[in-house]
Amino acid sequence: MSSSRSIKNTALAWTLLLPTLVILGLFVFYPAVDSFYLSLHEVDAFSMKKVFIGLDNYKMLLISPEYWQSLQNSVMFTIMTVVPSVVLSLAAAVALDANPYFRNLLRTIFLMPVAVSSAMAAMLWIFFYNPSSGYLNYLLELIHINGPNWLGDGKWALPAVAITTVWKDIGFNVIFFLAGLASIPNDVREAAAIDGANAWQRFWFVVLPMLAPTVLFVAVVSVINSFQSFGQIHILTQGGPAGSTNVMVYNLYRDAFQNFQTGSASAQAVILFVVMLIATLIQFSVAKRQIRS
DSSP states (O other): OHHHHHHHHHHHHHHHHHHHHHHHHHIIIIHHHHHHHHHHEETTTTOOOEOOOOTTTHHHHHHHHHHHHHHHHHHHHHHHHHHHHHHHHHHHHHHHHOOTTOOOOOOHHHHHHHHHHHHHHHHHHHHHHHHTTTTHHHHHTTTTOOOOTTTTTTTHHHHHHHHHHHHHHHHHHHHHHHHHHTTTTTTHHHHHHHTOOHHHHHIIIIIHHTTTTHHHHHHHHHHHHOOOHOOOHHTTTOOOOSTTTOOOOHHHHHHHSSOHHHHHHHHHHHHHHHHHHHHHHHHHHHHHHHHHO
16 A cells, blocks of 8 residues: 555656656756757858867867957956855844834845846946946046046056946845844844844844854855856956956857857856856855854
8 A cells, every 4th residue: 555655646746856857857968968969069050060179169269359258357366256145134134133113115125136137237237337428427526526428448448347247246145144133033143142242243143043044045046147147248248348258158159149148158168067066065065064154
């Protein structure tokens, strides 16, 4: 009887999983395998004729200064977006958790940019970044600072895109941090307060360690999203000026859809996957050490 029930449960489980597995197979696993296959070939953009060339696409990328520049830009962009986004969203979540008044209203305000598409967010920030009539330079002029040409200067273009990305994604992180803070028992905080710990000590030694899994999740998701950023870059700068915002995804896009180099673009997709995997594993490794210590 138990064996028959186990078989039925297994059949039911696979039946429920089958739609998800089919979707993942069609839209995740098959494209991933096909990308690796195409990366080993030189593909004619019009006839789709494939010629096997082994690892030549990877070799060409490794000796390409433009590709190394895109990798460097991606790393810098990730640092510029992930660190401020995690720190600011955590601070905002702690402030909202400590003050229950207007919490729901402020949570909605923080979440609103997340609902805005990357294209709409980029169009909005184009007005802010306008060097002659933008609001950002206007505010800087009020304190006697000459604002830069945010999107036209190679020194400021990447930070400008990073600011837009942080503004758009910070609400997503705030919601998760609020959920993590809500899961921490009040008894633990009250016990620390009774023992004489001040607000900073309660946060650093009690709240933050218990919030470590949420911090890890937010950091990993933020890194993945940063490496995959495309829409705001395409609209704000199109990889310029002088390649200063040409990140890995945008370089991949140009090779695939403008230069019609499908094999090279597929190789870049594989490398991007490996880079994100390594970054994620490093984060998990660091997080485990911090939790153990």
